[in-house]
Amino acid sequence: MTATARDLVHDAVTAGVLAASDALGWGDPARAAAVEIERPAEKAHGDYAANIAMRLAKPLRRPPLEIAKAIAERVPVRDGIASVDAAPPGFINVRLDPAWLARQVEVIVSEGDRFGRNDALNGRRFQVEFVSANPTGPVTVANARGGPIGDVLANVLAFSGADVQREYYINDAGTQLDVFGRSVAVRYLELGGKTGLVIPDDGYPADYVVDLARALRDKVGGAFDDQTPEELAPQFARAALDTVIEWHKATMRKFRIAFDSFYRETALMESGYFMKTIEALREAGHIEERDGAVWLKSRELGEDIDSVLIRSTGVPTYFGVDVAYHREALVDRGLDRKIDVWGANTHGHARRMKTAMTALGLEGRWVVVLYQFVRFLHEGVLVNMARRRGQFIRLDDVIDTVGVDAARWFFLMASADRTLDFDLELAVQQSNDNPVYYVQYAHARIASIFRTAAERGLRSEGADVALLTDDAELDLVRLLLRFPELVEEVRDKHNVHLFTGYGLELAGAFHGFYKGNRVVGDDEARSKARLRLVEAVALTLRQTLGLLGVSAPESM
RNA sequence: GCCCCCGUAGCUCAGUGGAUAGAGCGCAGGCCUCCGAAGCCUGAAGCAGCGGUUCGAGUCCGCUCGGGGGUACCA
Numbered sequence: 001m002t003a004t005a006r007d008l009v010h011d012a013v014t015a016g017v018l019a020a021s022d023a024l025g026w027g028d029p030a031r032a033a034a035v036e037i038e039r040p041a042e043k044a045h046g047d048y049a050a051n052i053a054m055r056l057a058k059p060l061r062r063p064p065l066e067i068a069k070a071i072a073e074r075v076p077v078r079d080g081i082a083s084v085d086a087a088p089p090g091f092i093n094v095r096l097d098p099a100w101l102a103r104q105v106e107v108i109v110s111e112g113d114r115f116g117r118n119d120a121l122n123g124r125r126f127q128v129e130f131v132s133a134n135p136t137g138p139v140t141v142a143n144a145r146g147g148p149i150g151d152v153l154a155n156v157l158a159f160s161g162a163d164v165q166r167e168y169y170i171n172d173a174g175t176q177l178d179v180f181g182r183s184v185a186v187r188y189l190e191l192g193g194k195t196g197l198v199i200p201d202d203g204y205p206a207d208y209v210v211d212l213a214r215a216l217r218d219k220v221g222g223a224f225d226d227q228t229p230e231e232l233a234p235q236f237a238r239a240a241l242d243t244v245i246e247w248h249k250a251t252m253r254k255f256r257i258a259f260d261s262f263y264r265e266t267a268l269m270e271s272g273y274f275m276k277t278i279e280a281l282r283e284a285g286h287i288e289e290r291d292g293a294v295w296l297k298s299r300e301l302g303e304d305i306d307s308v309l310i311r312s313t314g315v316p317t318y319f320g321v322d323v324a325y326h327r328e329a330l331v332d333r334g335l336d337r338k339i340d341v342w343g344a345n346t347h348g349h350a351r352r353m354k355t356a357m358t359a360l361g362l363e364g365r366w367v368v369v370l371y372q373f374v375r376f377l378h379e380g381v382l383v384n385m386a387r388r389r390g391q392f393i394r395l396d397d398v399i400d401t402v403g404v405d406a407a408r409w410f411f412l413m414a415s416a417d418r419t420l421d422f423d424l425e426l427a428v429q430q431s432n433d434n435p436v437y438y439v440q441y442a443h444a445r446i447a448s449i450f451r452t453a454a455e456r457g458l459r460s461e462g463a464d465v466a467l468l469t470d471d472a473e474l475d476l477v478r479l480l481l482r483f484p485e486l487v488e489e490v491r492d493k494h495n496v497h498l499f500t501g502y503g504l505e506l507a508g509a510f511h512g513f514y515k516g517n518r519v520v521g522d523d524e525a526r527s528k529a530r531l532r533l534v535e536a537v538a539l540t541l542r543q544t545l546g547l548l549g550v551s552a553p554e555s556m
Numbered sequence: 557g558c559c560c561c562c563g564u565a566g567c568u569c570a571g572u573g574g575a576u577a578g579a580g581c582g583c584a585g586g587c588c589u590c591c592g593a594a595g596c597c598u599g600a601a602g603c604a605g606c607g608g609u610u611c612g613a614g615u616c617c618g619c620u621c622g623g624g625g626g627u628a629c630c631a
Contacts (some may be wrong), residue, residue: 042575051574064611089611091575134631139586176631293629302625304558311629318631347560350627373624385611413567413580417561419624421568433594435569435580441594452591489572501570504579515587515596527591556594 004488005481008080009094011038016075016084016092017052024070026250029059037483046093047478053090064090095360099181102468108536109460116484116543120491121162127329130341131252135244136180138208138249140392141422142343142385145371147395149548150341151257152371152496155547157360160491165335168259169325170251172241173266174318180359181237185229187213188236192225204498206390208313212240221389250475251396256404256549268324273332275315277324278309285360296323296451301355319349330362339494340368369494371416371475377423393424402431405550409436412548413500435504440553442507446538447554453520453531463532467525474511474531479509480540487547503544505529511535 013242014035033055040049053068068086073090075084075491080100085093108115131151133143151166158164183204186197191213199205216239224232244263252259268274269548281287281296288295292312294478299306307313309320329338342350350368376383376393385392399407401424413435414420453459468474489495538552545552 036572038574040575041571041577045575049574051612054574057611087575089575154577171631174631291629310628315629317629322631344561344625346626346631349631351559351626359583359631370561412602415562418569419562422567433581435593440582441592445592445595449591456591491574497570501579504570511595512597514591517625518590518591555592 004036004484005080005516006048007097007247008484010035012039012052012075012079012081012084013071013092013094015051016071019074020067020070023074026056026060030056030524040093044081044501045087045091046095048094048096050092050094051090053086053092054281057090062257066146068092072352078341080363082200097480098469099466100472101474101481102465102512104477104481105468105533106463106540111531111547112539113543115539116487117159117161118370118484118488119161120488120493121157121160122245123161124336125165125334126154126157127165127167127333127335127338128157129167129169129338131248133172133243133248134176134387135170136204136247137244137387137392138247139395140385140388141374141395142392143375144172144255144395144398144407145374145411145416145420146341146343147257149369149371149416149496151549152412152547153339153341153490153494153498154418155549156487156490156496159487159547165260166258168247168252168328170262170264171318171323172264173269176383177241177391178233181211181233181235181240182229183209184212184216184236184240185224185232187228187504188216188232189225191217192222194225198459202387202388205420206388209240209388215243216240241516251399253434254396254399254404254410263325265321265325268321268328269316269530273328274321274324276471277327278320280327280354281309281323282361284361284487292488294320296320296352296359298352300356301358303352303355307352319352319356320354322349323360326353326357330365334506336365337368339367342368342370344370344372348446367494370420374420376410376424380382393422398424401428402434402518405436406434408549409434409500412497414496415495419453421426435500435554436550438511439503439507439545440551440556442510443538443552444554444556446510446534446541449519449531449534452529457519458520458524458527458531460528460531460535463528464525465529465532467529470517472517473530476513476533476537477507479506480536483543485539488539499544499548503541503548504543506537509539510534 017030017035020026033052035050035052037265038044038050053071054064056067057064059443065086065088068090072092073085077084080097081094082097083095127151129349130146131139131143133139154164154166163233179202180202183199186199187210189197216236278287278294284293286297288297293308295306296309296411297306307319309323310316329335347370351372357363430551483502486498490498519534520527542552
């Protein structure tokens, strides 16, 4: 893997700091200071900038500009660096060598679909667990946001060398299943002609439950018509669950998400792993039995209250089972790290989980990415979603109306920290000018340029990229070189939405370039060079869209 | 009450403690004898408020106001 341009600058500036420190006797403060490299917003300030001089001003008791000058004149000017200057109030501005930039076009094209990858996570096993929608109903837009976020995160980790497993956790146990089963049974009996039955207040009156009941009746007929909803609940819950899980799988396929495993909560009970985990916690001294229940002594680990793992009825809590689930993944399945993508409503749960991981000595190996909710608007008015009553927007419907690309893009364009507003009517109306098409159009346009070139017998192979000397050309290269840096940032910070912003920026830069610069023209050598350049742009757009799970069309 | 996330242009959203805060949609205007006008160019328009830290704050801290979520022997 090639070092990023940022790494190159970082190393050079660090060498300059050390050289200046040795020459001027600055000592430890200078040697220990971390060199931060950023990209100036203003082009006049060069390609990269370091603020180290301003950070050293106080400890060294010298004017920042003086420090900057001392460092700047000692930064080795080689390996792609053209110049290093000090600028008020104390920035060190680094400019890349145009000839080196031009050569990167050839490097990028030769890397092909390896461009942007890194090996930071080589040999490490990751699991990303996401969506994991409740199996008592279809996947709604509420669960949907975790899909693209988790999927793209998994893509980026794999892009960084990790062995990544995408997992879907199925909560196929608990009291809600009982209630669900009873609701299905009521509908089943009603379809058989029985009257006077009621769906309980905490039940599921939604229409899809009728669909489930009808499917059951199609399969078994009236064989259970003489039983009560209570008697039928357990087996009906199980049967309906299997159907709903198939719905979920189909929805995920439609959303272009390929899970490696679907893990059932009940497996932890059946295997005895749940009790094994309780014993592990007990041995570590974190368990207390009180009022007939088994508690995790969270307070001793900094929480306000303790948490119940097993109720006084002997039934494990959701939290307790989830702790076992996490331990099983990290300890028994040999994963180095588990990343959960959860909705904001679980933040209390996430906090308790963190405590439990600490109790098990697994802290640091589990990370949660919380995403804020999607608010639903109907004709501009806020709508409360209620799954049980069937008042919700199905993810399937959204995908069917706006398309997978636009749907994924929508969920990926905003930071996970931010509440998203979603208006289906607006989404439909805007699907034709969705920003995703702006990016895809850039890719299709380049494909079209290649078709034109082919008609004229022009190929990009053998191009002399040294002919790329214009600012317009080199600015594109600068933007391409940001891609590997972005991959590293997303890998470390999990802020996957940055890829949509990058895609828009690169597409915009290309569209502007295209307008002002002819690629296939009269000058054959220059045409070949520019063809090579836009080939690198198309490749980078493909890499970006590929990570986002969005298609990169040749024409549209 | 306490805890978490958010408040940036009319709307939907970007923005790593840096040097003149961006995009899409919408709005006003301009650009196709020339590789795709799903495009390009120009313009109007913005950091909720108050204090603090810092050489430097949309970004960090505190408070106020506003929105969302949590706070169970629910999941």
